[in-house]
Amino acid sequence: MYNINEELKDKILYLNKVLLDKYKDLLSLDKDFIRRFIKKNVGPIKKLEKLTTDELSYYSQGGGILGVDGSNNRVGGAYPHFVEVYQGLAKSTVHRNQPIYKTDFYTPLYSEEEEKDILENSMEIDQSIRSKKLSTIEVEAALEGVRKFNPYAVIMDGSLIRYYIESFDKWMELRKECEEKDIILIGVIKDIKTSIIGELLIKNKALSIKEPLHDRELLYGLLEYGEMVPIQAEVTKKAEEGFSSLFMRTSEAPNVIGMDILDSQSRYLEDMARLVFSLTPKDGRGVPLWIDIVDCEVRIPDKMIRGLLESYLDREILEKFFISERDKRTL
Amino acid sequence: MQVVGITTQQEVYIGSKDRNFRINEFLIIVDPYQGDLIGEVVEAKTYNRYMPLSMHGELADSSVIESLKAIGYNIEEDTIYIGKIRLLNEALYPVETGSNVRVPAFYEVKDLMIKSSPDEGLVLGIIKNTDQMAANMDEKYKDLLYTFEEGELRKQKDIPYIFDIKSMHQYPHIGVFGGSGSGKSFGLRVVLEELMDLNIPTIVLDPHFEMDFSEIGQYMPKEKIDDYKDKFKCLQVGFHVGVRFEDLSHQDIKNLLDASSPLTDAMSNVVDILFKRNDSYNSFYNRLKMLAEAQEEGSLDRIVRRIEESSSDLERQGWQKRKEIYLNYDKTCPYSSVRGIIWRLNRLDNEGIFSKDIKPIEEGLYMGKLIVIQGSTRILQVFSTYLLNNLYHKRRDYKDALYKKTTADYFPPFIVVTDEAHNFAPKGYDSPSKSILKEISQEGRKYGAFLILATQRPTLLDETITAQLNTKFIFRTVRASDIQTIKEETDITEEEARRLPYLRTGDVFISEASMGRTIFARIRAANTTSPHRENPFDELKNKAKEDDNKFLEIIVDKLPINGDDFINVIKEIESETGLTYPIGLFEEKLNDLVEKGLLKKEKTPFFNIYKK
Numbered sequence: 001m002y003n004i005n006e007e008l009k010d011k012i013l014y015l016n017k018v019l020l021d022k023y024k025d026l027l028s029l030d031k032d033f034i035r036r037f038i039k040k041n042v043g044p045i046k047k048l049e050k051l052t053t054d055e056l057s058y059y060s061q062g063g064g065i066l067g068v069d070g071s072n073n074r075v076g077g078a079y080p081h082f083v084e085v086y087q088g089l090a091k092s093t094v095h096r097n098q099p100i101y102k103t104d105f106y107t108p109l110y111s112e113e114e115e116k117d118i119l120e121n122s123m124e125i126d127q128s129i130r131s132k133k134l135s136t137i138e139v140e141a142a143l144e145g146v147r148k149f150n151p152y153a154v155i156m157d158g159s160l161i162r163y164y165i166e167s168f169d170k171w172m173e174l175r176k177e178c179e180e181k182d183i184i185l186i187g188v189i190k191d192i193k194t195s196i197i198g199e200l201l202i203k204n205k206a207l208s209i210k211e212p213l214h215d216r217e218l219l220y221g222l223l224e225y226g227e228m229v230p231i232q233a234e235v236t237k238k239a240e241e242g243f244s245s246l247f248m249r250t251s252e253a254p255n256v257i258g259m260d261i262l263d264s265q266s267r268y269l270e271d272m273a274r275l276v277f278s279l280t281p282k283d284g285r286g287v288p289l290w291i292d293i294v295d296c297e298v299r300i301p302d303k304m305i306r307g308l309l310e311s312y313l314d315r316e317i318l319e320k321f322f323i324s325e326r327d328k329r330t331l
Numbered sequence: 332m333q334v335v336g337i338t339t340q341q342e343v344y345i346g347s348k349d350r351n352f353r354i355n356e357f358l359i360i361v362d363p364y365q366g367d368l369i370g371e372v373v374e375a376k377t378y379n380r381y382m383p384l385s386m387h388g389e390l391a392d393s394s395v396i397e398s399l400k401a402i403g404y405n406i407e408e409d410t411i412y413i414g415k416i417r418l419l420n421e422a423l424y425p426v427e428t429g430s431n432v433r434v435p436a437f438y439e440v441k442d443l444m445i446k447s448s449p450d451e452g453l454v455l456g457i458i459k460n461t462d463q464m465a466a467n468m469d470e471k472y473k474d475l476l477y478t479f480e481e482g483e484l485r486k487q488k489d490i491p492y493i494f495d496i497k498s499m500h501q502y503p504h505i506g507v508f509g510g511s512g513s514g515k516s517f518g519l520r521v522v523l524e525e526l527m528d529l530n531i532p533t534i535v536l537d538p539h540f541e542m543d544f545s546e547i548g549q550y551m552p553k554e555k556i557d558d559y560k561d562k563f564k565c566l567q568v569g570f571h572v573g574v575r576f577e578d579l580s581h582q583d584i585k586n587l588l589d590a591s592s593p594l595t596d597a598m599s600n601v602v603d604i605l606f607k608r609n610d611s612y613n614s615f616y617n618r619l620k621m622l623a624e625a626q627e628e629g630s631l632d633r634i635v636r637r638i639e640e641s642s643s644d645l646e647r648q649g650w651q652k653r654k655e656i657y658l659n660y661d662k663t664c665p666y667s668s669v670r671g672i673i674w675r676l677n678r679l680d681n682e683g684i685f686s687k688d689i690k691p692i693e694e695g696l697y698m699g700k701l702i703v704i705q706g707s708t709r710i711l712q713v714f715s716t717y718l719l720n721n722l723y724h725k726r727r728d729y730k731d732a733l734y735k736k737t738t739a740d741y742f743p744p745f746i747v748v749t750d751e752a753h754n755f756a757p758k759g760y761d762s763p764s765k766s767i768l769k770e771i772s773q774e775g776r777k778y779g780a781f782l783i784l785a786t787q788r789p790t791l792l793d794e795t796i797t798a799q800l801n802t803k804f805i806f807r808t809v810r811a812s813d814i815q816t817i818k819e820e821t822d823i824t825e826e827e828a829r830r831l832p833y834l835r836t837g838d839v840f841i842s843e844a845s846m847g848r849t850i851f852a853r854i855r856a857a858n859t860t861s862p863h864r865e866n867p868f869d870e871l872k873n874k875a876k877e878d879d880n881k882f883l884e885i886i887v888d889k890l891p892i893n894g895d896d897f898i899n900v901i902k903e904i905e906s907e908t909g910l911t912y913p914i915g916l917f918e919e920k921l922n923d924l925v926e927k928g929l930l931k932k933e934k935t936p937f938f939n940i941y942k943k
Contacts, residue, residue, distance in 0.1 A: 050394065056401030064403045093404035278398040289395050290404070293381055 026213055034197075034222055041200050043230045045223070046270070048248065050278045059275070062152035063183075064094030066145045067294035069157035070138040072130070073305045077324025079123060080108030084130060085305060088137035089298035090145030090154075093290065099297065100144050102137040106130055109321060128166075135166035143174045146183055153184035153272065157291050160187035160260040164241050175242075175262060184265050186272045189258035190287055192216050192247070196236055219247055221254035225282075228273050239263065248273055250280040250288070257286050332432035334360060335413075338425045343370070345414045345432050351377065352414030353460045355851040357440055360416065361431045365423060369435065369443070370416035371848075373826050379410040417824075419443065419848060437468045437490070446845065447495035449475055453525035455518075456854040457489035459838070465490045476855035477551070479837065484550050484856060492852040494522075494802070496529065498845040502801035503776040506792075507785035508817060509806025514837040516541065516750060518804055518854045519785050520861065523701060526746065527562040530699035534692065534722070536715050536749035537565075538708040544701075544859045557858050564695050568706035568714045569683030572692055576612040576685050583717055586763040587684075588675045590713035597668040604663050605672075612676075612685045618656065619673050621649075625657035626666040682710055689718055696722070696745055708754050715755065716763040719747060723771055723780055730778045744779025747771065752784035753791035765793055772799040790816045801844040807834040823849050882920055883929060885910070890930075892921070894938025 020027075039045055051059075059065065068090045076082025088102040108126055142154055156163070163171040178185045197219070198212035223229070228248035233239040244266035247256050259276060261269050279288035309318055335346040343360065345352070352375040360368045396406050418426075444458055454475050465472075465488060475491050477484045499505075505522075509515035516539075523542065526533050535542050544559040566572045574587065585602050588594055594602075605618055628634050634654045641647035679685065695702040706714060725742040732739035747768075749755055756765040771780050772795065784800065786792050790812045803821050808814055809832045818828050821842035827849060831840075841850045885908060886892065889900050897914050905911050912920070921941050924930040933940040 051398065053397070053401050056398055060401060060403040093399065093402045096404060096408070279395055281392050281395045283392065289381070289399060289406075293404075293406075296380065 023213075023217070025209055026217055029218075031222060034218060037201070037204075037206060038197065038222075038229055041204065042197055042235060043232050043246075045227055045229050047224075048226045048228050048270075048274055048277045051274050056278070059152045060094060063150050064092050064152060065275070065290060066090055066092050066142065066149060066151040066154045067157075067290045068138055068142040068145065068154060069291065069294045069298050070134050070141075071295070071298045071300050072134050073300040073302065075305055075309055075327075076107075076322040077326060079126060081321050081324070083107040083109075083309070083322055084133075085300060085308075086134050086137050087298050087300055088134075088141035089294055090141040091294050091297065092145065092149045092151055094151075095149055098148075100141050100148065101298075102141040102144070104133050104137050106133050107321075132166045135163050136170055139163050139167050139170040139174050143170065143177065146174065146177055146181070150181060151183060153186065153268075153275070154178065155276070155288070155291060156185070156187040157190075157295060158187055159189045159258070160185070160243055160262070161238055161241055162187075164243075179262065179264055184268045184272060185262050186276075187260040188276055188288060188291055189260065190285075192219075192256065192258040194236075194258070196231060200235060215247065215258075216255070219249075219256040223247070223249040223256055225249055225252055226277060228270075230269055233263075244269055246273060248277065249286070250277050251284045251286040252282055253284070253286050255286055332358070334426055334428050334430045334432065336428065338428055340418070340422045340425050342373075342415060342417050343426045345416055347412045347414075347432075348408075349412075351375070351412045356414075356460045357435055357443075357464065358414075358416060358432050359435045359439065360418075360426055361433060362422070362427050363430065364427060367439075368418055368422055368426060369420075369440065370418040372414045373417045373824065374415035376413045377410055378413060379406070381406050381409055434463050437464050437466070440464055440490075443846075444490045445472065445493055446498065447493045449491070449493060451497065451529075452493040452495050453522060453529070454491055454493050454855070455521055455525065456492045456837075456839075456852045457487060458492050459489065459851045459853055461490040462488045478853055479856045484552075492841070492850065494525075494841075494843075495845065496531070498843075499781050499801075500776065500779075502844040503781050504772055504800045504802070505781075505783045506789070506797065506800035506803040506820075507783065507806075508787070508789045508803060508808060508813070509839075510787050510809050510813075512836060513787075513806035513808070513834070514839070514854060515785055515787065515804075515806050516861070517837065517857055518806065518839060519748065519750060519783070520544075520857045520859065521854050522783065523563075523748065524557070524559065524858055527559050527701050528557065530562070532696040532699050532743045532745040533701045534696070534718070534745060534747050535701060535703045536711050536747070536755070537703050537705045538711055538751055538754070539863070540705050541861045541863050542703045542705075543862050546860050546862065548856065548858060548860045550856070551858055559701075559859060563701040563703060564691070565703045565705060566691055568704060568710050569686065571687065572689055572704065572714075573684045573687030574714065574717050575688035576615075577609055578688075578721075579717075580608075581606055583720065586716045586720070587679060587713055588672065590709075590716055590763045591675045591678050594675075595668065595671070597665055598671050601664045601668045601672050604660060605669075612680065616673075616676060616680075619669055619676070621653045622656050622660055622664060623666065623669045623673060625653040626661060626669065631657065679713065684710070684714060689721060692718065693722070693725075693742075696743055699743070708751065712755060712762065712764050715749075716767060719764070719767045719771065723767065723775070723778070726780055727778045744781075746781045746783060748783040748785075750785045752786040753788050756784070756793040756796050758791055758793050765796075769793065769795055772796045787813075789813050789820070803840075803842045805831065805840040805842065806838070807831060807836065821849070822847075827851075879924060879927065879929065883924065886921075891940050891942035893940055894918075 035045065068088070070086060070088040072084055072086045074082050074084040084106045086104045086106070090100040092098070106129060138156065142156060145151065146154060175185070192215050195212040195214045197215050202209060202212055226249065228246050230244070230246040233244065236245055238245055238260065242263050243260045244263050245258060245260050246269060247258055249256050259273060261272060276288050279290050280286060281289060309322065332345055332347040332350060334343050336344045345358070352372050354372055354375050356372040358370060358372065360370060362368055399406055444461065446452070449471060456476070457478060468490060472491055474487060476487050478487065479485070507515055507519055520542070523533065523535065524544065527544070543565060544563050547558070579587070581603060584606055585594060585599055588602065605622070606615055625634055628637065634650060634657060638647055638650045638654065641650060692702050692704070704711065704714070704718070722745065726744065729739045729742045756762070756768040768782065771782055775781060784792070784796070789797065797820050805817055805821065805823065808817060814828055814831050817823060817831070823840055823842055827840055837854045839852050839854060841852050843850065885904055889903065892900055897917055901912050901914065901917055921930065922932070925932045925941070930941050931943065933942065
């Protein structure tokens with residue numbers, strides 16, 4: 001058993017109270033009210049059907065589905081003494097034995113771009129480089145997969161807008177390639193971070209709240225299993241960047257996932273929603289199994305990265321730069 | 332198939348993407364540095380990382396798996412097979428991870444599997460999971476036997492298990508352990524059939540009256556039938572065989588009486604004093620009886636008076652004799668002990684033990700036959716003590732004489748087999764048969780006398796004897812205490828011990844000192860069947876049917892029978908067949924037949940009419 005510090009317990013109780021206070025409006029919201037609001041202002045709520053076997057085999061004949069995901073892991077301590085490795089994977093449902101891996105690494109100790117003063121290289125830049133690296137290898141893996149397998153559709157793990165922001169050049173290349181070859185490109189967002197509905201609620205003065213609520217909070221438990229909401233272009237900022245999006249609930253779990261598609265391919269939005277729906281276990285977390293499989297294969301476990309570094313870095317370098325005090329503690 | 336993970340010199344894990352492993356399967360690891368290493372699969376598992384065992388409900392449901400399959404990805408292909416292999420001989424270095432693994436060919440494992448030839452050893456069954464290696468097996472090992480699988484006779488597909496009987500000279504004695512219904516008795520039957528085939532002199536103590544080999548199994552194909560009729564003999568104690576009283580020594584008679592019920596020191600003393608070498612049953616019995624009668628008189632004066640008051644010479648002589656015995660023995664033999672001996676002696680005699688001798692047994696052994704000795708457990712305990720002592724010492728005398736270069740009659744080596752061995756050599760208390768079994772277990776090897784002891788309670792068997800059983804057949808065992816004993820007494824592994832409660836009937840672990848490892852085998856189908864094969868519930872059913880038919884036969888020509896006419900019909904039946912039925916019972920039986928649809932009952936205002 002743990003010895004619990006009384007003060008810590010009180011702090012947690014306080015947190016609970018604060019959140020309850022802040023969200024008491026949300027928690028007391030009438031479900032039907034929000035649903036009506038969504039239908040009127042965001043988009044129609046539609047019931048999804050799973051794809052039939054015939055439709056699925058049509059996809060399979062059309063080149064199968066390419067799943068793309070990336071993973072990163074780091075060894076070391078605080079900035080700048082760490083090294084981070086990235087791995088991207090594109091895996092086709094049809095060509096199961098030819099996964100496409102892309103890898104990269106990053107450490108603030110070594111910069112590929114022109115030499116800058118390390119001190120000047122602030123943490124913020126550091127963060128953006130890291131995000132960029134991860135996005136870039138994912139897009140690169142997708143690009144190679146698209147060229148090599150010519151799939152029917154590509155499912156990226158995460159919002160497409162991320163690639164647009166973090167790896168613009170490569171992204172445009174991928175986008176162009178897909179549009180030319182008529183390959184459908186979608187992103188599945190496990191954790192939606194938008195507040196589209198919340199902002200609309202404020203704008204339309206439907207609710208007397210000051211800060212916009214997140215979609216995640218609002219939609220929790222609101223949609224029924226198999227329901228989706230396509231978001232009308234005029235209410236989402238994403239439209240400007242060239243995406244269409246929707247929310248849907250794909251499993252019995254009450255949380256909702258999001259999906260992006262290129263606006264030029266928005267005619268496939270519902271088909272792709274049905275595909276994602278078909279691939280998601282009913283009792284699961286709402287994530288398509290195919291994404292979970294790709295995620296599982298791309299993952300870089302702690303043991304693996306440690307083993308790699310221990311095997312292929314000189315011991316002196318490893319100890320000097322990347323072993324933190326924290327790694328050595330045993331208690 | 333290849334070696335994966337961390338390896339040791341004794342155990343490795345192997346993995347395969349397309350081939351499942353079977354427990355007890357033999358595989359060869361091709362180590363690039365140490366050459367071929369042979370091992371046995373001791374654990375087998377499969378795993379699919381996309382279908383983890385999840386307690387929180389996230390299981391890929393079948394519709395999702397089907398959908399994935401439809402778009403080209405079959406998740407089942409991600410299943411991997413993992414086996415744990417234990418090397419038969421420890422390697423010098425840990426096995427190289429990544430080494431290839433392959434199925435061995437027959438010649439590579441022959442020496443590990445087969446230690447004898449089908450003509451010289453006991454062909455007891457098959458070694459399980461060896462069918463792949465048996466494909467290119469020598470002809471002489473093929474088609475030796477049949478097995479029963481799920482109630483059906485199957486041709487031999489695996490490598491046969493042949494027990495090397497000659498190895499008993501070095502590693503004597505066999506134990507057969509297993510709970511009831513585990514196939515133990517049936518395994519014993521197969522062993523005995525094989526012993527008969529080899530004409531090995533054998534004595535079977537059979538408390539269950541089940542070791543009869545005259546009935547050939549109906550299921551056996553005609554051409555395969557071995558006839559054992561001339562190779563065995565069933566003898567019942569007190570009926571066919573017994574003890575020749577005149578041959579008994581002091582120790583023998585004490586053993587016998589003790590087996591009947593335990594002797595006190597005083598009683599044992601009485602036997603020592605009163606029993607004379609070459610006494611017949613009658614002479615010994617009379618001496619005891621007279622002493623007891625004299626002691627009942629109470630004093631010498633009274634006995635003297637009885638002599639004086641005798642009306643005839645005969646009576647006088649009798650009392651004279653009693654007086655003599657009284658004077659000689661009264662001080663040393665207390666009355667109660669004398670009575671105790673008389674009572675025990677009487678009991679043995681009533682069982683007929685003293686009316687016959689063991690000649691038929693000896694003759695049978697000389698001819699290399701299997702002698703089955705039947706009797707109740709208690710009587711077998713008594714008789715076997717005498718018999719085994721007798722036979723063992725005959726054999727021993729002969730061998731000792733050979734060694735001393737003197738002469739003695741030839742007596743063949745022999746095997747003693749018994750079921751329920753814990754009754755004959757119990758742990759914790761003394762029993763007369765135990766001392767001879769112990770002696771044979773400890774030094775029988777030198778003289779060519781061997782034991783095959785079967786029991787469902789190895790825990791209750793004398794430990795010294797258990798320790799001498801160099802080969803053990805272990806059938807299904809459920810009792811934890813027995814599994815514990817088995818673990819202590821054999822080289823069976825933890826994994827194997829865990830499987831013991833779940834073995835199928837007829838599957839057996841054979842732990843053999845000469846092999847140095849445990850073999851997982853299946854006993855072959857026996858050629859003969861036990862006389863107790865009929866299910867008692869079938870028996871009840873058949874008996875009822877038989878009774879009905881018999882009754883129907885008796886009354887069939889009396890039909891139709893009128894309800895007011897029972898008495899006359901019963902009279903007729905009595906005069907014809909001698910069977911009498913009370914009216915109530917007769918009517919009940921008729922109604923019973925009506926209920927079963929064999930007769931019809933017609934109701935009239937006055938009485939019922941029974942007709943066909």
